[in-house]
Amino acid sequence: MNKGFLIDMDGVIYGGNHLISGADKFISALQKRNIPFLFLTNNSQRTPRDVVIKLSGLGIEVEEDNVFTSAIATGWFLARLKPEGTAYVLGEGGLINSLHEHGYALVTQNPDFVVVGEGRNFTLEMVNHAVDMILDGAKLIATNLDPSPKTKGWTNLGIKSVVAMIEEATGVKAFSVGKPSPVMMRVARKKLGLETVNTTIIGDTMDTDILGGIQMGYRTILTLSGVSKRSDLKSYAFAPDLIVNTVDELDLDEWLEGPSSFLQEQAGRNSKLVVQN
Numbered sequence: 193m194n195k196g197f198l199i200d201m202d203g204v205i206y207g208g209n210h211l212i213s214g215a216d217k218f219i220s221a222l223q224k225r226n227i228p229f230l231f232l233t234n235n236s237q238r239t240p241r242d243v244v245i246k247l248s249g250l251g252i253e254v255e256e257d258n259v260f261t262s263a264i265a266t267g268w269f270l271a272r273l274k275p276e277g278t279a280y281v282l283g284e285g286g287l288i289n290s291l292h293e294h295g296y297a298l299v300t301q302n303p304d305f306v307v308v309g310e311g312r313n314f315t316l317e318m319v320n321h322a323v324d325m326i327l328d329g330a331k332l333i334a335t336n337l338d339p340s341p342k343t344k345g346w347t348n349l350g351i352k353s354v355v356a357m358i359e360e361a362t363g364v365k366a367f368s369v370g371k372p373s374p375v376m377m378r379v380a381r382k383k384l385g386l387e388t389v390n391t392t393i394i395g396d397t398m399d400t401d402i403l404g405g406i407q408m409g410y411r412t413i414l415t416l417s418g419v420s421k422r423s424d425l426k427s428y429a430f431a432p433d434l435i436v437n438t439v440d441e442l443d444l445d446e447w448l449e450g451p452s453s454f455l456q457e458q459a460g461r462n463s464k465l466v467v468q469n
């Protein structure tokens with residue numbers, strides 16, 4: 193049975209524009225052994241092609257098919273919720289591209305959905321316009337709700353801040369599609385054709401990658417090369433299956449032969465709990 197990986201990028205493969213030590217070797221080991229993997233990112237600005245080019249610049253050669261963004265997940269989700277709908281977008285290329293590819297028309301009046309992604313190019317006037325649309329009945333969707341870094345010099349006015357502004361102004365809560373939402377976590381696994389128990393997620397963030405993995409019953413690996421630090425773990429009621437400093441520390445043979453997911457182990461101990469994949 194195939195085992196494979198969902199791999200977060202920022203904080204696992206690269207930090208900003210720098211390759212994280214050994215990440216290229218890890219990916220080429222997966223490729224040499226034909227182990228299925230999918231890069232999973234909540235960043236909705238880039239298209240898969242943009243991501244492929246960025247990774248290539250860091251010495252990692254992959255196909256567009258290896259990339260799954262919250263923008264793709266959002267397009268997929270909306271196309272099923274309301275086929276051939278309309279959207280007003282506060283976001284950039286990756287999101288706009290995905291909505292078009294999933295049969296959506298972008299409009300500036302009476303949209304079915306206001307869709308918020310990462311972006312630096314929309315204005316407060318556009319946000320105001322979006323607020324009026326929601327008050328008129330448009331539904332509010334966020335590609336993700338990644339928290340702002342709260343570190344000087346970063347993009348602190350990130351997606352969660354913008355969504356918070358709209359939620360306050362409308363009294364409406366956004367539905368978020370990206371990690372840790374089961375929407376994105378599940379579609380990613382299906383795209384790889386893996387069973388739940390054979391899926392591992394590798395990420396640097398407890399609140400998105402690890403939480404999302406645990407909720408889905410995947411095996412989870414936290415890398416300390418990004419957002420979450422070892423000292424943060426004590427404030428969480430859940431924990432990853434494995435912690436590594438960088439992704440190339442992972443012993444692939446040991447991991448692939450290791451026990452299946454947390455939920456599966458629990459099921460083995462308790463005959464009343466049967467976990468279906």
Ligand SMILES: [Mg+2]
Binds near residue numbers: 201203397418
């Ligand atoms: Mg990350």
